[in-house]
């Protein structure tokens with residue numbers, strides 16, 4: 001059951017533009033960052049209840065995805081992190097395919113396994129984690 005609600009564009013201009021190009025091209029343009037694949041996550045705002053769309057690096061394994069709340073190694077979580085905690089039903093667009101997923105924050109050995117996959121997909125994640133004391137959260141998304 002797709003998410004419904006009013007779309008509220010991100011205040012991060014460069015990321016918003018990438019999302020809008022990705023979606024308007026049906027997932028054929030704006031699908032990479034530095035040559036590495038990107039997905040678009042739609043979440044429900046934890047305070048506004050509006051639809052928020054976030055470009056993130058693509059980390060996939062056997063049909064499940066991980067999304068990494070790295071924010072470039074900033075000291076604070078990106079705010080979409082709080083959206084997924086409150087509203088785990090999200091949509092993920094990977095190229096032309098868009099489906100519903102349930103997001104769950106992972107810890108321990110499960111997180112370590114997905115962190116390895118994330119760094120393999122986008123090596124800068126390892127540098128971001130070195131840059132901050134904040135433990136960068138990872139959610140695993142399973143198809144609904």
Ligand SMILES: C[C@H](OP(=O)(O)OC[C@@H](O)[C@@H](O)[C@@H](O)Cn1c2nc(=O)[nH]c(=O)c-2cc2ccc(O)cc21)C(=O)N[C@@H](CCC(=O)N[C@@H](CCC(=O)O)C(=O)O)C(=O)O
Pocket residue numbers: 008009010011012014015016018033038044045046047048049050052054055056057068069070071072077078079080081082083
């Ligand atoms: C700038 C801010 O966005 P954010 O949710 O903090 O997310 C910051 C970034 O993670 C986001 O811009 C990502 O798209 C950046 N980014 C990546 N960010 C990552 O963290 N990880 C990635 O792998 C990643 C890859 C990536 C690839 C391409 C690209 O263009 C951008 C990429 C934002 O949009 N804030 C809104 C509010 C957004 C929101 O969700 N509000 C909630 C309230 C949230 C709260 O305050 O608790 C609501 O509506 O209720 C605002 O200021 O109005």
